[in-house]
Amino acid sequence: MDNNLKNLKQTIESHIKKNNIDIAYALAEDYVKLSPTDPDGYYLYGYLLMLKDQDQNATLIFNNGLAIDEKNGLLNFSLGNLLNKQHKSAEALKYFCKSKLFNPSIDFKISVKNDFSTLNIVLGSMEIANQMHTSVKGLRKLGHNAKSINYYPSYLGYTNDYTLDLSLIEDFDIADLKTKRIASELISENNVFHLFFGTSLTLDHSDLPLLKELGKKVVMQYWGSDVRMYSRAVKLNKYVKVKNMDEEQIKRHLEFISYYVSDCLVDYELAEYVKDFHTNIHYIRPAIDLSEYNLVEQTKNDKPLIVHAPTSPEFKGTPYILSAVEELKQYYDFDFKLVHGVSHEQAIKIYAKADLIIDQILTGSYGLFCIEAMAMGKPVICYISDFMKEKYPKDLPIISANPDNIKETIRNFLTNKDIAKDLRLKGRSYVEKYHDMNLICSDLYNIYNKL
Numbered sequence: 001m002d003n004n005l006k007n008l009k010q011t012i013e014s015h016i017k018k019n020n021i022d023i024a025y026a027l028a029e030d031y032v033k034l035s036p037t038d039p040d041g042y043y044l045y046g047y048l049l050m051l052k053d054q055d056q057n058a059t060l061i062f063n064n065g066l067a068i069d070e071k072n073g074l075l076n077f078s079l080g081n082l083l084n085k086q087h088k089s090a091e092a093l094k095y096f097c098k099s100k101l102f103n104p105s106i107d108f109k110i111s112v113k114n115d116f117s118t119l120n121i122v123l124g125s126m127e128i129a130n131q132m133h134t135s136v137k138g139l140r141k142l143g144h145n146a147k148s149i150n151y152y153p154s155y156l157g158y159t160n161d162y163t164l165d166l167s168l169i170e171d172f173d174i175a176d177l178k179t180k181r182i183a184s185e186l187i188s189e190n191n192v193f194h195l196f197f198g199t200s201l202t203l204d205h206s207d208l209p210l211l212k213e214l215g216k217k218v219v220m221q222y223w224g225s226d227v228r229m230y231s232r233a234v235k236l237n238k239y240v241k242v243k244n245m246d247e248e249q250i251k252r253h254l255e256f257i258s259y260y261v262s263d264c265l266v267d268y269e270l271a272e273y274v275k276d277f278h279t280n281i282h283y284i285r286p287a288i289d290l291s292e293y294n295l296v297e298q299t300k301n302d303k304p305l306i307v308h309a310p311t312s313p314e315f316k317g318t319p320y321i322l323s324a325v326e327e328l329k330q331y332y333d334f335d336f337k338l339v340h341g342v343s344h345e346q347a348i349k350i351y352a353k354a355d356l357i358i359d360q361i362l363t364g365s366y367g368l369f370c371i372e373a374m375a376m377g378k379p380v381i382c383y384i385s386d387f388m389k390e391k392y393p394k395d396l397p398i399i400s401a402n403p404d405n406i407k408e409t410i411r412n413f414l415t416n417k418d419i420a421k422d423l424r425l426k427g428r429s430y431v432e433k434y435h436d437m438n439l440i441c442s443d444l445y446n447i448y449n450k451l
Helices: 003-017 021-034 039-051 055-068 073-085 089-102 131-141 172-189 207-214 230-236 247-260 268-274 318-328 344-352 368-375 386-391 406-415 418-434 437-450
Strands: 120-125 145-150 192-196 217-221 263-266 280-283 305-308 335-338 356-358
Touching: 003 021, 003 039, 021 039, 039 055, 039 073, 055 073, 073 089, 089 172, 089 207, 120 131, 120 172, 131 145, 131 192, 131 437, 172 207, 192 437, 207 217, 207 247, 217 437, 230 268, 247 268, 263 268, 268 280, 268 386, 305 318, 318 335, 318 406, 344 368, 356 368, 356 406, 368 418, 406 418
Parallel strands: 120 145, 120 192, 192 217, 217 263, 263 280, 305 335, 305 356
Antiparallel strands: none
């Protein structure tokens, strides 16, 4: 800004303080003409139009300013005030949110009356094992308003209501702008926010203090490597591997999130890592839409087909499994298929042909892969730690194996055909009893109501 414009701006502000509105208005009009790309001019001009009760013109001026600088806190706040004045509270809140998200230190409070008689639910912003999509489907089936947004789509091809692939945006400022636009819309239109994997609606988590200030219902669901700390995990399970060895970084992230989000959703293992941070811990199981998984009739393979589908081979124990398979192939006639890098839809077709599914043999708990396999009536090998064995239902029909006994476990399956017959119906029954989407989503809704 050159000195002439700077002096003009100071003169306008001086006249406003002295209540010389007409003089300030004329000078502000000149300011905008002299510097049409300066958002400060549009703010001053719009503000003076408001003082002269020309709200329609002020709205136009504020919008013109935001076309130049969408992140401008004063312009967003002022437009929000105008819309609020016109009783357009939802639209006004969108601009109030923008002003706060783009300028977290801006000094004003937003007062909102929340009506929780109807819950409008957003799940985001990372899809984990198809759980956002399944939860939204289940909630809608129960008659509730729900939607999901995913910023991190993967090769698995899960579907969500809104998708923004951040991996395709190299410029952080552009990604920041796009996510805050989305966050402003979603926060203004919804009252329940179910967040996944330590993520939120903005890259810098500026939405978390805003959601707290607005009194929205918020819950964070953790899934594993986002909170798993090796020093604690190894006490529960000596075979475990963790993706993040920087425990201080994990703790800092948990401290930050839990400061703004009191409630979290976890399983019993993950509760061990978050219990010192979150005030309220809720337990929930993964959900599956059973209508999408038919109980497969006995396979007609010429020889047994064993399938292993690791998303993270190192952390699933894949090297141990491959080694065991290679040794056993010297003595037994069977096929083995490693499934990796294909869509979820394609993978399901492969699982349907399997005689035995092998999941992970290190983590100590089961996830959606096991649930899908059991729903199709497939015998499953997956390591269940002693700690988790005590937490799971007693009728869990999974064959537990670890690196020390995986070869013998597979051998036992190959030599004992009765194992498959026994587990086929038990697996399906277990999933119907504990992982049915309708049951889990009913539990979810009850948790939302209690937040």
